[in-house]
Amino acid sequence: MAKRCLSPEHNLSDQTRISLLDNRLANQIAAGEVVERPASVVKELLENSIDAGASRIEVDVERGGARLIRITDNGRGIHKDDMGLALTRHATSKISKTEDLGCIQTLGFRGEALASISAVSRLTLTSRTRDSELAWQASAQGRDMAVDIQPAAASPGTRIEVADLFFNTPARQKFLRTEKTEFNHIEEVFKRQALANFSIAFMLKHNHKIAKRVPACAEPAQYLKRIATICGQQFVDSAIEFKCQHEVVKISGWLGKPSFHRSESDIQYVFINGRPVKDKTLNHAVRQAYEGLLPPGRMATYIIYLNVDASQVDVNVHPTKHEVRFSEQRLVHDLLAKSVSDALSEQVEFVEAIYPESSAISVQEGVDELSAVETSESSLTARRQSRHALYQTPKDGGNLETFDYIKSVINTTSHLNDRSSKVSQPSVSEPTQKMVTGGARHSDEAGATPVAKTTAVNDSDLVPLTGDYYLLRLENECFFADAIRLLRYFISNLLEGDLIAKNRALLFPQSIELSQSLLEDAQTHDLLVKLGFEVQPADAEQIQIRKIPSWLAPFGNQLIFDCLAEWLITGSQNNDALVEAIINQLTECGPLPEATLGVLSGVAGNKLHLDKLTSRGAMRAVTSQNMSTIFNMDK
Template sequence: PQLANQIAAGEVVERPVSVVKELVENSLDAGATRVDIDIDKGGSKLIRIRDNGAGIPRDELALALSRHATSKVHTLDDLEAILSFGFRGEALASISSVSRLTLTSKTVEQSEAWQAYAEGSQMDVKVTPAAHPQGSTIEVVDLFFNTPARRRFLKSDKTEFTHIDEWLKRIAMVRRDIHFTLTHNGKLVRQYRPANTEIQTQQRLAQICGRAFAEQALSIACEHEGLSLNGYLQSPQDTVITETNFFYVNGRLIRDRLVNHAVKQAFAEYGIEHQPGYVLMLSLDPHQVDVNVHPAKHEVRFHQSRYVHDFILQAVQSALVQMPA
């Protein structure tokens, strides 16, 4: 099973940001409202994720580290219409096969916390008592210590940390209800406080996309026959080149050329040739989209992609037309 885990790790765990992504998604699945992320040396030394979610019961700790152990998929329909982030039950097993992983957790029912430890090639997990408030802390030390080829592939600490920072911006943008912190080598780098009011939302937008973008952005809110699009478009007057191209489908961060194409086309029709920034959240019936195209789930396949494209195009067109002169 260890080899299988390491092979699976090849798909899921490419670099430190992939570990952060899997662990933070687990925290969000567990209903956490606060997630603290500590990184040392770009994540190659330490990735520590602490949450205040539901926790893992003592007798499920070892199981959580084994392959195909997921508490999230119960029926085939769940699989098709999955809305929660994780569902393959491979992330923890994969990560623990290429690192020294410690899982510490306490559920609300338990009076004490427990800790499970698994290291690279040894698959038997030790469970010992520990101190921890309700929630979980997952500590991943010495990532790829036993897969030197993969470790050599890592870029500088700064580059690996930047990937983590950029990924967190995208998640913090869509999960504005969550309090996130991010530290690197003991220094607090980001603090995203929960944004529940309009003013707080504006602050988070400014924090993530820059003040100019936030102050001038056009808001989008469109709905049509089961499709809805919400978010922000860089103002056509603002010609600063931005890397804010954030797109989400049913709350998931997605890489897709379709939205880029639609936004660009609408701006081009309006006489603007540069690539505008955007933060766009699309919601649709989960049965209308396949999320399993890629194991890391960055991509989707729309059943009616032309229709989705044209919906986004029209939403952007009408935002541009309605823009105050």
């Protein structure tokens, strides 16, 4: 076999001797790793232009890139004396010592691309630095790839022309697909870079026609326009922008709502420090966050940017640099899954608890579902803003805003000690207010003086303090609230049937396995309904969940489905144990999600519950007395 492939000048005795490969052959072998098809050339050349600080890059291809690929940029150019080195393997301006490998800031660093591409095509490099009057043109010739340099005319920047790719490597040429397929791959590479570099203007031409053109984005407001050009207006219309900062990684981007799913994974982009990657771990994290929200076999859509310290990520894993390795792989995976999951769950409709048989009076009455959701989103935003404002203050000396706020409330409440004087005036005119409804049958139980049926709770009146503690303003009264105790109270009331949880339908009902004994237990069904689920038997060992409680939804379906069987086993023994089991599991994943807090503050805002919550230590009125205790503590 080996014998048949040998060239005629080889004889058998040559096989046992070692000789140095000529430059071209060595480069062609190296090209095998990085230059798989025309799109790989475009990828390498785009990376070089971006590394050169270009603000405008034009990509021109003919016949799917097999005939010609020309990339022109206005970057810093290459010095005449370096033109030869640029085409030489293992020559780079991007790293110079071993330590640099641990902290790579550029897209390229291997010093291989130009040499490899030039070994398998007819490559011409034309470049002019800004301080040079002349441009220079270089190409590598012959088996030793000697570089010939000639003066040329060109604007500052670099132009690289790659003609007749694989003309001298027929084995590779055979693998080229149709012009359309090859161009699609090029377009994909182009899109990735366009999404990673908003400040650069890009243009892509195929057979002299413009295929894509995106101007430079001077400010973030223009990003969506570019995203629409690259990913389509439908994605933009469905996109949820998200941003979060963790200790090791900053994550941001746009997530397609679960309702915008696709048959292909063609709108799934992940970037690490501006480098497009196809990383299995990161993709898994995103898939996990979307789990249960998409129909079977359908794909989520997203553009996600991760920023980590360059020393925490190794890009030298694969020659194409598509895969990366993090020093804290698991942590980054989990943070990404949580960030995406949180951003998606903030989109669930805003939820509240209702009372059985209540004579609900609501300022929202008559609004259609859509505007109700919009209201809930705007109130969520308002609450987020108030939280944001709170976090802005520390450099001015701690949570001053909170204290000012508390003081202002104390001033107001001191004039308003008669609670009954204000409950009858819910401020119905404010559109962002949500009504928490109260039923008359509970007034006896609450042992309260006659109260109005409803109390308005403005969502923006829930101010985070520290840990699980919040400041809750109810009309003119102000309370410190312990979110965990509120939750405990809420779940107990659900289990006792004093509250009914609202629920929402799953887009795709989910089946979960339960043991035969649990399935047959009537109490199981009762518990599920009380918690707010709607279920029906699926088969001998499964139940199908059709609706999930709105207060639990923000925790993500996966957590709920994972825990449900355990909760049911606990709950069949004892209600109190079930309450604790649920709280333990929910608080294990971090702070309570805002939508759930909204439900709790709604319950707390009801006059019927206020007294009970206060007596159980879940709420404490902010009074002049306990404030002076706080402020006089150090005196």
